[in-house]
Amino acid sequence: MLVRPPDDIEALRRRAPETASRWxxxxxxxxxxxxxxxxxxxxxxxxxxxxxxxKARS
Known part of the structure; x- marks a missing residue:
C-alpha cells in the first residue's frame, strides 16, 4: 500500500493552515x-x- 502526503507540508502549513491540518x-x-x-x-x-x-503482523 502506498500513502502519499503533500509534497511540501511546510509550505502548505504557511499558505493554508486549515488545509494542512485536514491533511x-x-x-x-x-x-x-x-x-x-x-x-x-x-x-x-x-x-x-x-x-x-x-500483510505484516506484530
Missing part, C-alpha cells in the same frame, strides 16, 4: 487504520510515498 488528520487516520490492522511502514519510495506492508 495531517487524514494521514494520521489512514496510517493509524493500517497500523491497527497489522500493517507496518517499510519506508518511502522514490515519490516520497509511505510504503506500507499490509
Amino acid at each position: 495531517r488528520a487524514a494521514l494520521r487516520e489512514s496510517l493509524g487504520a493500517l497500523m491497527d490492522d497489522g500493517g507496518r511502514v517499510l519506508g518511502f519510495d522514490s515519490s516520497r510515498r509511505y510504503v506500507i506492508d499490509t
Whole structure:
C-alpha cells in the first residue's frame, strides 16, 4: 500500500493552515487504520510515498 502526503507540508502549513491540518488528520487516520490492522511502514519510495506492508503482523 502506498500513502502519499503533500509534497511540501511546510509550505502548505504557511499558505493554508486549515488545509494542512485536514491533511495531517487524514494521514494520521489512514496510517493509524493500517497500523491497527497489522500493517507496518517499510519506508518511502522514490515519490516520497509511505510504503506500507499490509500483510505484516506484530
